[in-house]
Amino acid sequence: MKALFCILFSLITMSFYAQKTFTVYFETDSYQLSTSELNRLDKHFINKEVTVKSVTGFCDARATSEHNDSxxxxxxxxxxxxxxxxxSASGFEQISKGENFVQNENMSKNRKVEIVYFETTTKPLQEEKIQVTELKKKINTSKIGDKLILKNMNFYDRMDVLYPESKPIREELLQALKENPKLKIEIQGHICCTLGKDNEEIALKRCKAISNYLISSGIESNRVSYKSFDATKPIFSIPEKNEEERKANRRVEILIVDK
Structure with a gap:
Protein backbone atom coordinates (compact mmCIF):
# COMPACT_ATOMS: atom_id res chain seq x y z
CA MET A 1 0.00 0.00 0.00
CA LYS A 2 2.83 2.38 0.91
CA ALA A 3 4.61 1.64 -2.37
CA LEU A 4 1.40 2.25 -4.32
CA PHE A 5 0.93 5.59 -2.56
CA CYS A 6 4.47 6.63 -3.43
CA ILE A 7 3.92 5.75 -7.07
CA LEU A 8 0.66 7.69 -7.21
CA PHE A 9 2.26 10.68 -5.47
CA SER A 10 5.13 10.65 -7.97
CA LEU A 11 2.73 10.54 -10.92
CA ILE A 12 0.71 13.43 -9.54
CA THR A 13 3.86 15.46 -8.86
CA MET A 14 5.21 14.78 -12.36
CA SER A 15 1.88 15.86 -13.88
CA PHE A 16 1.69 18.98 -11.73
CA TYR A 17 5.21 20.06 -12.61
CA ALA A 18 5.11 18.89 -16.25
CA GLN A 19 8.01 20.17 -18.30
CA LYS A 20 7.00 22.47 -21.13
CA THR A 21 8.78 24.26 -23.96
CA PHE A 22 8.03 27.63 -25.49
CA THR A 23 9.87 28.87 -28.58
CA VAL A 24 10.44 32.40 -29.85
CA TYR A 25 11.81 33.20 -33.31
CA PHE A 26 14.22 35.83 -34.63
CA GLU A 27 14.78 37.72 -37.84
CA THR A 28 17.85 36.86 -39.94
CA ASP A 29 21.13 37.76 -38.19
CA SER A 30 19.29 39.44 -35.29
CA TYR A 31 19.50 38.63 -31.60
CA GLN A 32 16.63 40.94 -30.54
CA LEU A 33 13.01 39.87 -30.73
CA SER A 34 10.54 41.67 -32.93
CA THR A 35 7.60 43.46 -31.34
CA SER A 36 5.22 40.67 -32.33
CA GLU A 37 7.44 37.99 -30.74
CA LEU A 38 7.88 40.09 -27.60
CA ASN A 39 4.11 40.37 -27.30
CA ARG A 40 3.72 36.63 -27.89
CA LEU A 41 6.25 35.87 -25.17
CA ASP A 42 4.58 38.25 -22.74
CA LYS A 43 1.12 36.86 -23.50
CA HIS A 44 2.25 33.26 -23.04
CA PHE A 45 3.70 33.74 -19.56
CA ILE A 46 1.26 36.31 -18.15
CA ASN A 47 -0.62 35.11 -15.05
CA LYS A 48 1.58 32.02 -14.79
CA GLU A 49 3.87 30.89 -12.00
CA VAL A 50 6.78 29.09 -13.66
CA THR A 51 10.26 27.85 -12.94
CA VAL A 52 12.58 28.23 -15.91
CA LYS A 53 14.89 25.25 -16.41
CA SER A 54 16.88 26.33 -19.48
CA VAL A 55 17.15 28.89 -22.28
CA THR A 56 18.80 27.62 -25.49
CA GLY A 57 19.81 29.69 -28.51
CA PHE A 58 19.91 28.37 -32.10
CA CYS A 59 20.91 29.67 -35.55
CA ASP A 60 20.40 28.72 -39.15
CA ALA A 61 23.45 27.66 -41.13
CA ARG A 62 23.82 30.71 -43.35
CA ALA A 63 27.05 32.14 -41.88
CA THR A 64 30.25 30.71 -40.43
CA SER A 65 30.04 28.42 -37.42
CA GLU A 66 31.91 30.99 -35.31
CA HIS A 67 29.42 33.71 -36.19
CA ASN A 68 26.47 31.41 -35.55
CA ASP A 69 27.84 30.32 -32.18
CA SER A 70 28.12 33.97 -31.12
CA SER A 88 12.39 37.33 -11.75
CA ALA A 89 13.59 34.02 -13.18
CA SER A 90 16.97 32.86 -11.95
CA GLY A 91 19.17 29.80 -11.63
CA PHE A 92 18.34 28.42 -15.07
CA GLU A 93 20.82 26.96 -17.55
CA GLN A 94 21.79 29.12 -20.52
CA ILE A 95 22.83 27.12 -23.60
CA SER A 96 24.08 27.99 -27.09
CA LYS A 97 23.87 25.39 -29.86
CA GLY A 98 24.67 27.62 -32.81
CA GLU A 99 23.97 25.64 -35.99
CA ASN A 100 24.81 22.29 -34.36
CA PHE A 101 21.40 20.66 -34.40
CA VAL A 102 19.09 19.04 -36.96
CA GLN A 103 18.21 21.97 -39.20
CA ASN A 104 14.63 22.51 -40.32
CA GLU A 105 14.12 22.94 -44.08
CA ASN A 106 12.27 26.14 -43.22
CA MET A 107 15.20 28.39 -42.31
CA SER A 108 13.04 30.71 -40.21
CA LYS A 109 12.33 27.83 -37.79
CA ASN A 110 16.05 27.52 -37.01
CA ARG A 111 16.48 31.12 -35.80
CA LYS A 112 15.08 30.57 -32.36
CA VAL A 113 15.38 30.33 -28.60
CA GLU A 114 13.72 27.48 -26.73
CA ILE A 115 12.57 28.09 -23.15
CA VAL A 116 12.13 24.95 -21.08
CA TYR A 117 10.10 25.52 -17.92
CA PHE A 118 7.85 23.96 -15.31
CA GLU A 119 4.46 25.55 -14.73
CA THR A 120 3.51 25.25 -11.08
CA THR A 121 0.30 27.22 -10.72
CA THR A 122 -1.83 29.66 -12.65
CA LYS A 123 -2.77 32.93 -11.03
CA PRO A 124 -6.54 33.49 -10.98
CA LEU A 125 -7.67 36.35 -13.17
CA GLN A 126 -9.25 38.86 -10.87
CA GLU A 127 -9.60 42.58 -10.61
CA GLU A 128 -6.98 44.13 -8.40
CA LYS A 129 -8.03 46.77 -5.92
CA ILE A 130 -6.94 50.12 -7.28
CA GLN A 131 -5.44 52.26 -4.55
CA VAL A 132 -5.05 56.01 -4.52
CA THR A 133 -1.65 56.25 -6.19
CA GLU A 134 0.79 59.10 -6.57
CA LEU A 135 -0.20 59.51 -10.23
CA LYS A 136 -3.92 59.67 -9.43
CA LYS A 137 -3.27 62.22 -6.71
CA LYS A 138 -1.31 64.40 -9.13
CA ILE A 139 -4.04 64.14 -11.77
CA ASN A 140 -6.75 64.99 -9.22
CA THR A 141 -4.88 68.11 -8.07
CA SER A 142 -3.67 69.19 -11.53
CA LYS A 143 -4.85 72.13 -13.59
CA ILE A 144 -5.41 72.47 -17.32
CA GLY A 145 -2.02 72.95 -18.95
CA ASP A 146 -0.07 71.01 -16.32
CA LYS A 147 2.39 68.32 -17.43
CA LEU A 148 2.92 65.16 -15.41
CA ILE A 149 5.79 62.71 -15.93
CA LEU A 150 4.77 59.05 -15.94
CA LYS A 151 7.58 57.79 -13.71
CA ASN A 152 9.02 54.35 -14.44
CA MET A 153 7.13 54.09 -17.73
CA ASN A 154 9.91 52.12 -19.41
CA PHE A 155 9.98 50.32 -22.76
CA TYR A 156 12.20 47.70 -24.32
CA ASP A 157 15.10 49.29 -26.17
CA ARG A 158 14.02 50.93 -29.44
CA MET A 159 10.56 49.35 -29.16
CA ASP A 160 7.03 50.36 -28.18
CA VAL A 161 6.54 47.36 -25.85
CA LEU A 162 6.37 48.09 -22.12
CA TYR A 163 8.45 46.25 -19.55
CA PRO A 164 6.09 44.10 -17.46
CA GLU A 165 6.89 46.09 -14.31
CA SER A 166 5.74 49.29 -16.05
CA LYS A 167 2.24 48.04 -16.85
CA PRO A 168 0.74 49.03 -13.46
CA ILE A 169 1.52 52.68 -14.29
CA ARG A 170 -0.48 52.34 -17.48
CA GLU A 171 -3.29 50.80 -15.40
CA GLU A 172 -3.19 53.77 -13.02
CA LEU A 173 -3.57 56.17 -15.93
CA LEU A 174 -6.52 54.18 -17.26
CA GLN A 175 -8.20 54.17 -13.85
CA ALA A 176 -7.68 57.94 -13.47
CA LEU A 177 -9.39 58.53 -16.83
CA LYS A 178 -12.28 56.27 -15.84
CA GLU A 179 -12.75 58.09 -12.55
CA ASN A 180 -12.57 61.54 -14.18
CA PRO A 181 -14.90 61.40 -17.21
CA LYS A 182 -14.17 65.03 -18.18
CA LEU A 183 -10.41 64.51 -18.17
CA LYS A 184 -8.68 64.86 -21.54
CA ILE A 185 -4.96 64.28 -21.99
CA GLU A 186 -2.19 64.51 -24.56
CA ILE A 187 0.48 61.81 -24.27
CA GLN A 188 3.90 63.27 -25.04
CA GLY A 189 6.95 61.19 -25.86
CA HIS A 190 10.62 62.09 -25.48
CA ILE A 191 13.86 60.22 -26.19
CA CYS A 192 17.45 60.71 -25.09
CA CYS A 193 20.96 60.73 -26.41
CA THR A 194 20.75 62.10 -29.97
CA LEU A 195 19.57 65.57 -30.93
CA GLY A 196 17.15 66.10 -33.78
CA LYS A 197 14.41 64.01 -35.31
CA ASP A 198 14.31 60.25 -34.76
CA ASN A 199 13.72 58.62 -38.14
CA GLU A 200 12.40 55.47 -36.45
CA GLU A 201 9.83 57.59 -34.55
CA ILE A 202 10.21 55.44 -31.42
CA ALA A 203 8.74 58.08 -29.10
CA LEU A 204 5.72 58.52 -31.37
CA LYS A 205 5.14 54.76 -31.54
CA ARG A 206 5.30 54.53 -27.74
CA CYS A 207 2.76 57.33 -27.34
CA LYS A 208 0.50 55.65 -29.86
CA ALA A 209 0.81 52.31 -28.04
CA ILE A 210 -0.36 53.90 -24.77
CA SER A 211 -3.17 55.72 -26.56
CA ASN A 212 -4.34 52.53 -28.29
CA TYR A 213 -4.35 50.70 -24.96
CA LEU A 214 -6.49 53.37 -23.27
CA ILE A 215 -8.96 53.53 -26.16
CA SER A 216 -9.22 49.75 -26.46
CA SER A 217 -9.92 49.69 -22.70
CA GLY A 218 -13.00 51.88 -23.07
CA ILE A 219 -11.73 55.48 -23.04
CA GLU A 220 -13.31 57.67 -25.74
CA SER A 221 -10.85 58.52 -28.51
CA ASN A 222 -11.60 62.26 -28.27
CA ARG A 223 -10.18 62.26 -24.73
CA VAL A 224 -6.73 60.98 -25.70
CA SER A 225 -4.25 62.48 -28.16
CA TYR A 226 -0.50 62.07 -28.52
CA LYS A 227 2.57 63.89 -29.77
CA SER A 228 6.28 63.13 -30.07
CA PHE A 229 9.00 65.66 -29.32
CA ASP A 230 11.85 63.23 -30.10
CA ALA A 231 14.90 64.74 -28.34
CA THR A 232 13.98 68.41 -28.84
CA LYS A 233 12.94 69.05 -25.21
CA PRO A 234 15.43 67.28 -22.96
CA ILE A 235 15.48 67.84 -19.21
CA PHE A 236 19.29 67.49 -19.25
CA SER A 237 21.54 68.75 -22.03
CA ILE A 238 22.48 66.25 -24.75
CA PRO A 239 24.85 64.43 -24.72
CA GLU A 240 23.95 63.45 -21.19
CA LYS A 241 26.62 62.91 -18.54
CA ASN A 242 25.37 59.56 -17.24
CA GLU A 243 22.61 56.95 -17.39
CA GLU A 244 20.49 58.78 -14.82
CA GLU A 245 20.31 61.83 -17.09
CA ARG A 246 19.60 59.67 -20.14
CA LYS A 247 16.80 57.92 -18.24
CA ALA A 248 15.31 61.27 -17.22
CA ASN A 249 15.30 62.49 -20.83
CA ARG A 250 13.84 59.19 -22.06
CA ARG A 251 10.36 59.83 -20.69
CA VAL A 252 6.61 59.92 -21.26
CA GLU A 253 4.57 62.89 -20.05
CA ILE A 254 0.89 63.68 -20.08
CA LEU A 255 -0.47 67.16 -20.70
CA ILE A 256 -3.78 67.95 -18.99
CA VAL A 257 -5.90 69.27 -21.88
CA ASP A 258 -9.25 69.50 -20.07
CA LYS A 259 -10.88 68.28 -16.87
Whole structure:
Protein backbone atom coordinates (compact mmCIF):
# COMPACT_ATOMS: atom_id res chain seq x y z
CA MET A 1 0.00 0.00 0.00
CA LYS A 2 2.83 2.38 0.91
CA ALA A 3 4.61 1.64 -2.37
CA LEU A 4 1.40 2.25 -4.32
CA PHE A 5 0.93 5.59 -2.56
CA CYS A 6 4.47 6.63 -3.43
CA ILE A 7 3.92 5.75 -7.07
CA LEU A 8 0.66 7.69 -7.21
CA PHE A 9 2.26 10.68 -5.47
CA SER A 10 5.13 10.65 -7.97
CA LEU A 11 2.73 10.54 -10.92
CA ILE A 12 0.71 13.43 -9.54
CA THR A 13 3.86 15.46 -8.86
CA MET A 14 5.21 14.78 -12.36
CA SER A 15 1.88 15.86 -13.88
CA PHE A 16 1.69 18.98 -11.73
CA TYR A 17 5.21 20.06 -12.61
CA ALA A 18 5.11 18.89 -16.25
CA GLN A 19 8.01 20.17 -18.30
CA LYS A 20 7.00 22.47 -21.13
CA THR A 21 8.78 24.26 -23.96
CA PHE A 22 8.03 27.63 -25.49
CA THR A 23 9.87 28.87 -28.58
CA VAL A 24 10.44 32.40 -29.85
CA TYR A 25 11.81 33.20 -33.31
CA PHE A 26 14.22 35.83 -34.63
CA GLU A 27 14.78 37.72 -37.84
CA THR A 28 17.85 36.86 -39.94
CA ASP A 29 21.13 37.76 -38.19
CA SER A 30 19.29 39.44 -35.29
CA TYR A 31 19.50 38.63 -31.60
CA GLN A 32 16.63 40.94 -30.54
CA LEU A 33 13.01 39.87 -30.73
CA SER A 34 10.54 41.67 -32.93
CA THR A 35 7.60 43.46 -31.34
CA SER A 36 5.22 40.67 -32.33
CA GLU A 37 7.44 37.99 -30.74
CA LEU A 38 7.88 40.09 -27.60
CA ASN A 39 4.11 40.37 -27.30
CA ARG A 40 3.72 36.63 -27.89
CA LEU A 41 6.25 35.87 -25.17
CA ASP A 42 4.58 38.25 -22.74
CA LYS A 43 1.12 36.86 -23.50
CA HIS A 44 2.25 33.26 -23.04
CA PHE A 45 3.70 33.74 -19.56
CA ILE A 46 1.26 36.31 -18.15
CA ASN A 47 -0.62 35.11 -15.05
CA LYS A 48 1.58 32.02 -14.79
CA GLU A 49 3.87 30.89 -12.00
CA VAL A 50 6.78 29.09 -13.66
CA THR A 51 10.26 27.85 -12.94
CA VAL A 52 12.58 28.23 -15.91
CA LYS A 53 14.89 25.25 -16.41
CA SER A 54 16.88 26.33 -19.48
CA VAL A 55 17.15 28.89 -22.28
CA THR A 56 18.80 27.62 -25.49
CA GLY A 57 19.81 29.69 -28.51
CA PHE A 58 19.91 28.37 -32.10
CA CYS A 59 20.91 29.67 -35.55
CA ASP A 60 20.40 28.72 -39.15
CA ALA A 61 23.45 27.66 -41.13
CA ARG A 62 23.82 30.71 -43.35
CA ALA A 63 27.05 32.14 -41.88
CA THR A 64 30.25 30.71 -40.43
CA SER A 65 30.04 28.42 -37.42
CA GLU A 66 31.91 30.99 -35.31
CA HIS A 67 29.42 33.71 -36.19
CA ASN A 68 26.47 31.41 -35.55
CA ASP A 69 27.84 30.32 -32.18
CA SER A 70 28.12 33.97 -31.12
CA UNK A 71 24.68 34.89 -32.49
CA UNK A 72 22.98 31.94 -30.78
CA UNK A 73 24.65 32.89 -27.50
CA UNK A 74 23.44 36.50 -27.85
CA UNK A 75 19.90 35.30 -28.58
CA UNK A 76 19.89 33.13 -25.47
CA UNK A 77 21.29 36.03 -23.42
CA UNK A 78 18.64 38.44 -24.76
CA UNK A 79 15.78 36.11 -23.84
CA UNK A 80 17.36 35.25 -20.49
CA UNK A 81 17.47 38.96 -19.61
CA UNK A 82 13.80 39.31 -20.57
CA UNK A 83 12.78 36.40 -18.34
CA UNK A 84 14.73 37.86 -15.43
CA UNK A 85 12.78 41.11 -15.81
CA UNK A 86 9.39 39.53 -16.57
CA UNK A 87 9.22 36.92 -13.81
CA SER A 88 12.39 37.33 -11.75
CA ALA A 89 13.59 34.02 -13.18
CA SER A 90 16.97 32.86 -11.95
CA GLY A 91 19.17 29.80 -11.63
CA PHE A 92 18.34 28.42 -15.07
CA GLU A 93 20.82 26.96 -17.55
CA GLN A 94 21.79 29.12 -20.52
CA ILE A 95 22.83 27.12 -23.60
CA SER A 96 24.08 27.99 -27.09
CA LYS A 97 23.87 25.39 -29.86
CA GLY A 98 24.67 27.62 -32.81
CA GLU A 99 23.97 25.64 -35.99
CA ASN A 100 24.81 22.29 -34.36
CA PHE A 101 21.40 20.66 -34.40
CA VAL A 102 19.09 19.04 -36.96
CA GLN A 103 18.21 21.97 -39.20
CA ASN A 104 14.63 22.51 -40.32
CA GLU A 105 14.12 22.94 -44.08
CA ASN A 106 12.27 26.14 -43.22
CA MET A 107 15.20 28.39 -42.31
CA SER A 108 13.04 30.71 -40.21
CA LYS A 109 12.33 27.83 -37.79
CA ASN A 110 16.05 27.52 -37.01
CA ARG A 111 16.48 31.12 -35.80
CA LYS A 112 15.08 30.57 -32.36
CA VAL A 113 15.38 30.33 -28.60
CA GLU A 114 13.72 27.48 -26.73
CA ILE A 115 12.57 28.09 -23.15
CA VAL A 116 12.13 24.95 -21.08
CA TYR A 117 10.10 25.52 -17.92
CA PHE A 118 7.85 23.96 -15.31
CA GLU A 119 4.46 25.55 -14.73
CA THR A 120 3.51 25.25 -11.08
CA THR A 121 0.30 27.22 -10.72
CA THR A 122 -1.83 29.66 -12.65
CA LYS A 123 -2.77 32.93 -11.03
CA PRO A 124 -6.54 33.49 -10.98
CA LEU A 125 -7.67 36.35 -13.17
CA GLN A 126 -9.25 38.86 -10.87
CA GLU A 127 -9.60 42.58 -10.61
CA GLU A 128 -6.98 44.13 -8.40
CA LYS A 129 -8.03 46.77 -5.92
CA ILE A 130 -6.94 50.12 -7.28
CA GLN A 131 -5.44 52.26 -4.55
CA VAL A 132 -5.05 56.01 -4.52
CA THR A 133 -1.65 56.25 -6.19
CA GLU A 134 0.79 59.10 -6.57
CA LEU A 135 -0.20 59.51 -10.23
CA LYS A 136 -3.92 59.67 -9.43
CA LYS A 137 -3.27 62.22 -6.71
CA LYS A 138 -1.31 64.40 -9.13
CA ILE A 139 -4.04 64.14 -11.77
CA ASN A 140 -6.75 64.99 -9.22
CA THR A 141 -4.88 68.11 -8.07
CA SER A 142 -3.67 69.19 -11.53
CA LYS A 143 -4.85 72.13 -13.59
CA ILE A 144 -5.41 72.47 -17.32
CA GLY A 145 -2.02 72.95 -18.95
CA ASP A 146 -0.07 71.01 -16.32
CA LYS A 147 2.39 68.32 -17.43
CA LEU A 148 2.92 65.16 -15.41
CA ILE A 149 5.79 62.71 -15.93
CA LEU A 150 4.77 59.05 -15.94
CA LYS A 151 7.58 57.79 -13.71
CA ASN A 152 9.02 54.35 -14.44
CA MET A 153 7.13 54.09 -17.73
CA ASN A 154 9.91 52.12 -19.41
CA PHE A 155 9.98 50.32 -22.76
CA TYR A 156 12.20 47.70 -24.32
CA ASP A 157 15.10 49.29 -26.17
CA ARG A 158 14.02 50.93 -29.44
CA MET A 159 10.56 49.35 -29.16
CA ASP A 160 7.03 50.36 -28.18
CA VAL A 161 6.54 47.36 -25.85
CA LEU A 162 6.37 48.09 -22.12
CA TYR A 163 8.45 46.25 -19.55
CA PRO A 164 6.09 44.10 -17.46
CA GLU A 165 6.89 46.09 -14.31
CA SER A 166 5.74 49.29 -16.05
CA LYS A 167 2.24 48.04 -16.85
CA PRO A 168 0.74 49.03 -13.46
CA ILE A 169 1.52 52.68 -14.29
CA ARG A 170 -0.48 52.34 -17.48
CA GLU A 171 -3.29 50.80 -15.40
CA GLU A 172 -3.19 53.77 -13.02
CA LEU A 173 -3.57 56.17 -15.93
CA LEU A 174 -6.52 54.18 -17.26
CA GLN A 175 -8.20 54.17 -13.85
CA ALA A 176 -7.68 57.94 -13.47
CA LEU A 177 -9.39 58.53 -16.83
CA LYS A 178 -12.28 56.27 -15.84
CA GLU A 179 -12.75 58.09 -12.55
CA ASN A 180 -12.57 61.54 -14.18
CA PRO A 181 -14.90 61.40 -17.21
CA LYS A 182 -14.17 65.03 -18.18
CA LEU A 183 -10.41 64.51 -18.17
CA LYS A 184 -8.68 64.86 -21.54
CA ILE A 185 -4.96 64.28 -21.99
CA GLU A 186 -2.19 64.51 -24.56
CA ILE A 187 0.48 61.81 -24.27
CA GLN A 188 3.90 63.27 -25.04
CA GLY A 189 6.95 61.19 -25.86
CA HIS A 190 10.62 62.09 -25.48
CA ILE A 191 13.86 60.22 -26.19
CA CYS A 192 17.45 60.71 -25.09
CA CYS A 193 20.96 60.73 -26.41
CA THR A 194 20.75 62.10 -29.97
CA LEU A 195 19.57 65.57 -30.93
CA GLY A 196 17.15 66.10 -33.78
CA LYS A 197 14.41 64.01 -35.31
CA ASP A 198 14.31 60.25 -34.76
CA ASN A 199 13.72 58.62 -38.14
CA GLU A 200 12.40 55.47 -36.45
CA GLU A 201 9.83 57.59 -34.55
CA ILE A 202 10.21 55.44 -31.42
CA ALA A 203 8.74 58.08 -29.10
CA LEU A 204 5.72 58.52 -31.37
CA LYS A 205 5.14 54.76 -31.54
CA ARG A 206 5.30 54.53 -27.74
CA CYS A 207 2.76 57.33 -27.34
CA LYS A 208 0.50 55.65 -29.86
CA ALA A 209 0.81 52.31 -28.04
CA ILE A 210 -0.36 53.90 -24.77
CA SER A 211 -3.17 55.72 -26.56
CA ASN A 212 -4.34 52.53 -28.29
CA TYR A 213 -4.35 50.70 -24.96
CA LEU A 214 -6.49 53.37 -23.27
CA ILE A 215 -8.96 53.53 -26.16
CA SER A 216 -9.22 49.75 -26.46
CA SER A 217 -9.92 49.69 -22.70
CA GLY A 218 -13.00 51.88 -23.07
CA ILE A 219 -11.73 55.48 -23.04
CA GLU A 220 -13.31 57.67 -25.74
CA SER A 221 -10.85 58.52 -28.51
CA ASN A 222 -11.60 62.26 -28.27
CA ARG A 223 -10.18 62.26 -24.73
CA VAL A 224 -6.73 60.98 -25.70
CA SER A 225 -4.25 62.48 -28.16
CA TYR A 226 -0.50 62.07 -28.52
CA LYS A 227 2.57 63.89 -29.77
CA SER A 228 6.28 63.13 -30.07
CA PHE A 229 9.00 65.66 -29.32
CA ASP A 230 11.85 63.23 -30.10
CA ALA A 231 14.90 64.74 -28.34
CA THR A 232 13.98 68.41 -28.84
CA LYS A 233 12.94 69.05 -25.21
CA PRO A 234 15.43 67.28 -22.96
CA ILE A 235 15.48 67.84 -19.21
CA PHE A 236 19.29 67.49 -19.25
CA SER A 237 21.54 68.75 -22.03
CA ILE A 238 22.48 66.25 -24.75
CA PRO A 239 24.85 64.43 -24.72
CA GLU A 240 23.95 63.45 -21.19
CA LYS A 241 26.62 62.91 -18.54
CA ASN A 242 25.37 59.56 -17.24
CA GLU A 243 22.61 56.95 -17.39
CA GLU A 244 20.49 58.78 -14.82
CA GLU A 245 20.31 61.83 -17.09
CA ARG A 246 19.60 59.67 -20.14
CA LYS A 247 16.80 57.92 -18.24
CA ALA A 248 15.31 61.27 -17.22
CA ASN A 249 15.30 62.49 -20.83
CA ARG A 250 13.84 59.19 -22.06
CA ARG A 251 10.36 59.83 -20.69
CA VAL A 252 6.61 59.92 -21.26
CA GLU A 253 4.57 62.89 -20.05
CA ILE A 254 0.89 63.68 -20.08
CA LEU A 255 -0.47 67.16 -20.70
CA ILE A 256 -3.78 67.95 -18.99
CA VAL A 257 -5.90 69.27 -21.88
CA ASP A 258 -9.25 69.50 -20.07
CA LYS A 259 -10.88 68.28 -16.87
Missing amino acids: LAKNRAQFVANLLKKMM
